[in-house]
């Protein structure tokens with residue numbers, strides 16, 4: 001890396017003056033150039049980031065939830081829709097003519113937009129194309145069994161009619177409709193579990209919420225009061241006014257004390273005993289563990305866990321994020337996650353008009369088409385006995401092992417990796433009439449299937465065991 005490139009990186013990561021100065025000074029002390037110091041630091045930071053476990057300890061599963069049958073619907077569901085929607089869809093990544101780096105829903109923090117200015121977006125938030133029936137039907141057609149929407153994200157704006165604030169969809173926007181009410185009715189009609197994301201710690205709008213140090217002085221903030229007098233009343237509204245809720249997806253626990261995590265978890269369970277709480281309530285108090293964003297553990301984990309993930313690089317809509325993952329990549333991620341015992345919560349970021357971007361729709365429908373054929377090998381399964389093999393993943397149900405083959409072997413000869421159960425027969429899930437010959441060869445079970453891959457993305461071979 002040249003000095004110029006290093007300086008560019010340093011500039012693009014917008015180091016504060018103080019940090020830039022320290023970097024230059026420290027580099028000098030060690031007789032290094034700024035570029036050498038920057039390279040060393042970036043390498044060190046990346047190594048540390050990559051070494052972080054996919055599931056952070058404090059976002060793990062509460063021990064008492066592990067065999068709790070309240071989770072059964074969620075364990076069987078495997079695939080959910082995440083929706084990040086709020087005022088940030090109005091600027092959609094651009095503030096005062098400047099493209100603001102990072103994820104779209106963080107624009108208020110990244111650009112340090114003052115509360116009084118950010119609030120003005122509410123006047124422009126008029127999603128006349130919003131259609132709850134269409135969104136829910138998309139989730140259904142994608143094969144997603146639950147839908148988790150941002151009731152309140154870190155910017156503090158509420159998508160529901162809250163009596164605790166006027167900073168909400170009904171009171172502050174020209175649209176004036178309670179979109180969560182409409183979604184709850186549709187979800188009940190179409191048989192999808194409705195779940196709410198709720199940012200319990202970061203709230204850049206509320207004077208006592210966490211994270212806004214450009215409008216408020218953190219030393220003056222009373223976070224405990226915020227939890228008692230704002231978060232809890234709002235969680236109560238969400239669990240009282242919208243029918244049965246599948247789960248509350250708390251996020252970024254940060255300063256939550258164990259006592260606060262416990263009290264939120266208990267409040268949810270008191271109000272709706274069957275409602276689950278995400279691992280990001282903090283302090284290992286979740287009903288299930290929450291993996292880092294877009295992180296997939298390397299191995300199967302004996303916990304209930306979920307990976308929240310983006311289709312492009314942002315959660316909230318940005319006009320210029322076109323880095324869409326392919327349908328193939330996401331089907332394989334779904335398979336990978338399910339084979340390791342997890343759920344895949346895949347995000348869409350609708351526009352300020354209320355439209356889910358077409359590239360997301362196309363990919364979700366592609367996934368739904370694959371699941372229409374192969375859903376038996378995904379829903380209600382457990383991790384299969386074949387693990388740690390690059391070309392295939394496995395899931396299982398009593399009497400059956402499903403091999404999800406990503407790379408179809410040459411000539412259609414499939415050597416089944418060693419497993420305890422004996423294979424008594426094999427066929428393609430997409431066409432049970434295609435039976436694969438099963439032979440024992442040198443202590444291995446070898447199947448003979450079609451020469452060409454029957455499904456280029458993932459062919460499911462069912463083993464009777």
Ligand code: FHN
Nearest residue numbers: 103105106251252293308315
């Ligand atoms: O800060 C949020 C982010 O905006 C987004 O909501 C994701 C979704 O998992 N959660 C937080 C970062 O991990």
